[in-house]
Amino acid sequence: MVTTPPRAPILGVPVHMLTLAQAVALAAGWVERGERAYTCHADARSILEARDHADVRRAFDGAHLVGADGMPVVWLGRARGHTVGRVYGPDFMAALIGHGVRQAPRPFRHFFFGSTPRVLAALTERLAGLYPGLIIAGTLSPPMGPWDEAVAVDHRAIIDAAQPDIVWVSLGAPRQDLWMAQNRPHLQAPLLCGVGAAFDFLSGTKPQAPPWLRRNGLEWLFRLATEPKRLAGRYLRTVPRFAALGLAEEIRRRLG
Numbered sequence: 001m002v003t004t005p006p007r008a009p010i011l012g013v014p015v016h017m018l019t020l021a022q023a024v025a026l027a028a029g030w031v032e033r034g035e036r037a038y039t040c041h042a043d044a045r046s047i048l049e050a051r052d053h054a055d056v057r058r059a060f061d062g063a064h065l066v067g068a069d070g071m072p073v074v075w076l077g078r079a080r081g082h083t084v085g086r087v088y089g090p091d092f093m094a095a096l097i098g099h100g101v102r103q104a105p106r107p108f109r110h111f112f113f114g115s116t117p118r119v120l121a122a123l124t125e126r127l128a129g130l131y132p133g134l135i136i137a138g139t140l141s142p143p144m145g146p147w148d149e150a151v152a153v154d155h156r157a158i159i160d161a162a163q164p165d166i167v168w169v170s171l172g173a174p175r176q177d178l179w180m181a182q183n184r185p186h187l188q189a190p191l192l193c194g195v196g197a198a199f200d201f202l203s204g205t206k207p208q209a210p211p212w213l214r215r216n217g218l219e220w221l222f223r224l225a226t227e228p229k230r231l232a233g234r235y236l237r238t239v240p241r242f243a244a245l246g247l248a249e250e251i252r253r254r255l256g
Contacts (some may be wrong), residue, residue: 007066010076013050013057015066017077018100020087023067025034025097028167031108031165031190038063038180038192040076041082041089044068044242045234046173056174059181063121067092071217076246080253089195090202093168101131111162111189115199123203138162156186166191222235
């Protein structure tokens with residue numbers, strides 16, 4: 001039986017209130033017991049997507065773990081009196097891979113689904129060097145654009161044939177969350193984890209913000225500076241709206 005930690009609503013979207021260490025322990029337990037689950041990571045953009053779109057909200061509602069991926073989400077959780085830390089996708093992925101190599105009763109088998117062949121090649125090479133004994137069961141870079149059911153069936157067959165314990169999914173939000181919700185009933189792997197840009201960061205193909213920027217909720221500025229054309233419009237739509245809605249929700253909560 002899959003167990004889940006308490007949730008608190010952030011802009012109406014339930015997010016689990018726990019630390020990174022607790023999230024890793026919870027996920028590792030599911031894998032070790034062979035329980036089938038999937039995990040999402042909630043930052044400002046994904047919470048607004050879930051707020052605006054019913055199918056995304058259902059994907060988050062069905063997740064067995066929704067980690068607070070962004071510091072604004074963490075701050076809102078703490079303002080509500082919860083002990084919560086940032087469950088940042090790349091940190092979560094690195095920590096769970098490390099647990100599977102060093103602490104699990106048997107090494108976890110990993111499958112990387114998403115991104116590009118170049119990133120996947122760099123990712124597998126780098127992780128193999130960082131985690132001696134890591135078992136990479138397989139990788140798959142799916143085609144761009146929408147997939148029909150026949151392609152989706154082929155993807156599931158490739159993943160199941162590799163017999164992974166964890167399928168790491170890097171399709172971008174909310175596509176990865178929708179994919180996990182749709183495919184969870186069909187895949188044999190105990191755990192599916194949507195981790196956004198973690199493949200890019202852990203492979204070293206994209207620069208990662210310094211820790212002090214990440215701790216202070218300023219990672220978006222660093223990413224904007226490194227990818228202005230791709231991210232400027234997204235952040236213009238996301239940051240002010242999330243800040244305004246979060247402030248309004250906190251004022252309402254404090255006023256009862």
